[in-house]
Amino acid sequence: MAEYLSPGVYVEEIDAGPRPIAGVSTSTAGMVGVTARGPSTGKPRLVTNFLEFQNTFGGFLPEPAAHVRDAWAGDHAEGGRWWLFPLAVKGFFDNGGRRLYVKRVVSGGAKAAFGTLAQGLVSPVAADAAPGADRLRLGHLLGFAGTGQQVQVFRGDDGRAVHTATVTAYETATGRVTLDQPLPAEVRASRGDYVQVGERGTGRTLRFTAVSPGTWGDGVQVRVQPVAAAALPVLPEPAEGGLFVTRLAEDAPEDSATVTVTAAAGLDPATLPGEVWAQIGAGRHQVQVGPAADGLVTLTLPAGTAHPAWQAGLTVRRVRRGNTSPGRTLRVGGASRLYPGAVVQLDDGTALTRRTVETVTGDTVAFDGETPGTFFESDRVHLVEAEVSTRFTGPGGAPVTEHFTGLRLGGDGPSSLVTALAARSQLVRAESLPDLSADPARFPVPATGSWLTLADGDDAYESLTTADFAGADGGSGRRTGIVALEDIDEVAVCAVPGLWSGTVESALVTHCEQLGDRFAVLDPRDGLDIEGVLAFREPFDTRYAALYHPWLVVRDPATLRDVEVPPSGHLAGVYARVDVERGVHKAPANVVVRGIRQTDGFAQDITRRHQDLLNPRGVNALRFFPGLGHRVWGARTLSSDSSWKYVNVRRLFLYLEESIDEGTQWVVFEPNDESLWALVRQTVGNFLTTVWRSGALAGTTADEAFFVACDRTTMTEDDLANGRLVCVVGVAPVHPAEFVIFRIQQKTRETQIS
The missing domain is CATH 3.40.50.11780 (Rossmann fold)
Structure with missing residues (x-):
């Protein structure tokens, strides 16, 4: 009962009348x-x-x-x-x-199909290449060392080696590599061709099992490969000062020692550190900044610097150093994406270096080893995580493919590979094995090829x-x-x-x-x-x-x-x-x-x-x-009781009983008195009236079709004392016209005399 302790207006909601009963589904x-x-x-x-x-x-x-x-x-x-x-x-x-x-x-x-991955570095071919081409586009360059890396190209269908060459240049953003020797044969992405770096190890890293038992799992294929979950910029050291952006004021011949640029804010040798680097066209060069004269500034390149010819108007911008000497730390933008134990790949444009994160403090990241050389704010730190792809095509069914990216190989959190597949994959489950490593150079790969095909499933019929x-x-x-x-x-x-x-x-x-x-x-x-x-x-x-x-x-x-x-x-x-x-009352x-x-x-x-x-x-x-x-x-049941010999009568009562059961749950623990009994009678009566009007009950009136009793005649004092509410319901079901009988007789024509 509500409390009224202070003067005021109180607005309250109250339940009025019976609660409707919704008929349950009978077709499920x-x-x-x-x-x-x-x-x-x-x-x-x-x-x-x-x-x-x-x-x-x-x-x-x-x-x-x-x-x-x-x-x-x-x-x-x-x-x-x-x-x-x-x-x-x-x-x-x-x-x-x-x-x-x-x-x-x-x-x-019955047994589920399974397979185990070893270790190695494989990258799928992402675009076709014709014989004689010296460039390949790969799925990723994670785990690669950069220029000077020797790679092998394999066919995806039979695993036969196509070519062995050395990488002379690479583009991390596009995955393109330039080879020192042209391809002797065609390379096709649709065939599943791939590039392998080094030899594969024999360690056991991951065990994949089909999600359910049976020989169907022998058609499931799984691939695990490293993926750059984030490309984070290197932040410049505070002592590096500000930026400048300008343009070439005049053409610069090939391999010229100086270039002339337009004076701009920040382009002042008095405010710049002793070592200044600038991005000119596609290259990054160390420059010495001269004083401004007549709105022009001369930038001097180190002796022997080779570069192509540059045209006037080309953008020249300063790139600041993230470290002035090799060390174990770097300031990284978005460092909150990193975590202790994360593997990252540093790219300085000529070499790719892998390191493991030890600590993250603000935007300062400490690694397990020194960063080789100098890194600039145009360089990126790539967070290496795992991507799992699965595929399956069964006879008569649509192909099923899955891709899960940004997974961690270790740990047991929601983003770990094992946990994510257990929660989201419809095809496989995974188990970590002792030789599992997050190092992309020793990533989980099959013994041959780039896809692992599960095997040894058994229906055991x-x-x-x-x-x-x-x-x-x-x-x-x-x-x-x-x-x-x-x-x-x-x-x-x-x-x-x-x-x-x-x-x-x-x-x-x-x-x-x-x-x-x-x-x-x-x-x-x-x-x-x-x-x-x-x-x-x-x-x-x-x-x-x-x-x-x-x-x-x-x-x-x-x-x-x-x-x-x-x-x-x-x-x-x-x-x-x-x-x-028609309704459940109609005989099927x-x-x-x-x-x-x-x-x-x-x-x-x-x-x-x-x-x-x-x-x-x-x-x-x-x-x-x-x-x-x-x-x-x-339309008969298997019952010897003639009251229940028809399927539709039995199912009609199942429908009524289940609907009333689910629609009157609100009655439990209500005060067991006359007002509740009246609500129950009205609730059940309204529902049965709807059923009668649908043609499911016999009778020309509702009183002929059913009755609902819930009062002192259906309950004793013992029932009330023991918390029992007894409602008696009677219905007259419609029986099917199983035997349709037409009685036909001859009628003699009688002569009528008027």
């Missing part, structure tokens, strides 16, 4: 089965179309080895054709399904058992098989397509009965005759499942052959389609089955005489009618 399905790839741990994964299923779980499965196929298909009691699961998923979406949670089943003996489908309860997010569907509350229809195993189907029925909010679609064994399917149905007595016969005939897109597939996947899609188009029958052959779409022809035997026993027939197509011609 959950399926368990074997897939080519995809997550095998964690909760079932949602897919909303078949392309998304292919991208996540792979395409169609081939038949397993003959001995595995025969062991499963030939077992009449505990067998199945689990390799047809992707075709069943396709049938679900073909028939109007929109949301499907898939739980992948893997054998206990030989050890697959019915227990793998039934699953085990390891707690939320760690459940397997059918049990894992418990993690998804939205699932309303369940199936394990292709499995007729008594153990599996019993587990599926038990799952639905225990949760009480979902319905199972079961598959009979393929090839059964009428007596066989009736015998198959005998062990079941449940209001939470339905059985359909016969199997369906579809075209397998992988083999372009007709195959028989279990009906449960297609029927789950039919349920979803009818729920969306007398509707066309899509996604099957136009002719002979059912594996067997079921006649009325056959169905006279099947229907009373709760086996729903799939029948072909000329002019009407292939239709679902039954």
Whole structure:
């Protein structure tokens, strides 16, 4: 109750009237089965179309080895054709399904593909080069030493050496290198050609493993290469003074000892240090600044300086030194990007030097060794980190490529390579090994080539058992098989397509009965005759499942052959389609089955005489009618209780129960008195009125369709004392017109006499 302690105006919000109940979805399905790839741990994964299923779980499965196929298909009691699961998923979406949670089943003996990287320095060719060319554009120059570096060029397809040469010049910004010997053969980037520096080491640096078990992982490729995560400018020493920017006042001949420039602010020998450097054109030169005269200043170059001819108007600007002598520190702009242990590459235009950061204090960075020579403010300090690229193309699926950049090889923070891949990659996981080094000259590389191809994945179908489908309860997010569907509350229809195993189907029925909010679609064994399917149905007595016969005939897109597939996947899609188009109260029958052959779409022809035997026993027939197509011609559950013999009645009550359950959670811990009872009655009554008006309940008035009682007649004092609120709800469901009877009789014409 609100407190009013001082005078004033108080504005308060209060709840008035009942809270609405939103009907839950009944068209969301959950399926368990074997897939080519995809997550095998964690909760079932949602897919909303078949392309998304292919991208996540792979395409169609081939038949397993003959001995595995025969062991499963030939077992009449505990067998199945689990390799047809992707075709069943396709049938679900073909028939109007929109949301499907898939739980992948893997054998206990299945293994993930893996591979280990060694050490070395490899840079991919970034642009094609013709025979006779002496320039190459590479993916990076990190780890290179600069001019005088010997490199080898290799083909990417067969690993054959193409050329060996020495680098005479390089451009860090573009990755171009100039070679002392022209290429004897064409070099192509699309072929995966690459440049290698030195020999590869035998150390073990990183172990990559496919994200889930199976032979699919043998098609995954991984590449790790250094990347410049940041290019930070060298800051000048404070004693260097200010800048000047000017232009050549007149042409300067080739190799001239002096140049004349226009006087400018800062271009005064009295304010400049003894050693001054200037950027003239593409080169950096030490100059001696003369006094200004008539607005002109003479800059003298050291004797013997070679340079090209310069034209008047060329920009001349001062470049200040970041260090006046070799040392272990430099002032670096954006030094906060660096951290202890970071590897950097210093570039002075002629040589590339690697150092490791020891400390960062403000903009002063201390390295593990001296900086060679003098560095200027036009030079850059490149932060070296790792980039991981992965690629995979499965049969029937879209290519998957990933790029993760700015990763640290060591540590365990969010930016470390191991942690980032664990959180973001859909293809691989990584493990650090003892020889891992952040030095780009000893970066993780495969023993040959530039891409590591994972190998030795195993589906281990030989050890697959019915227990793998039934699953085990390891707690939320760690459940397997059918049990894992418990993690998804939205699932309303369940199936394990292709499995007729008594153990599996019993587990599926038990799952639905225990949760009480979902319905199972079961598959009979393929090839059964009428007596066989009736015998198959005998062990079941449940209001939470339905059985359909016969199997369906579809075209397998992988083999372009007709195959028989279990009906449960297609029927789950039919349920979803009818729920969306008509409502859960409409029996999912007398509707066309899509996604099957136009002719002979059912594996067997079921006649009325056959169905006279099947229907009373709760086996729903799939029948072909000329002019009407292939239709679902039954809507019965497997229950011996006549009150629950219709699929739509059972599913309507599941819908009502789940909707009321989720829509009245607010009642818990409210004061249990007459005002609450009235709100509950009105809340449930409003919801059932909406359901009745949709045609889901029988009766010409709402009073005929349902009642809601929540008062002293439904609760005793003992109920109230024990915190129980009891609401009794009764509804009159609409039953399907299963038998449409027209009684026709002859009528004798009577003569009327007026």
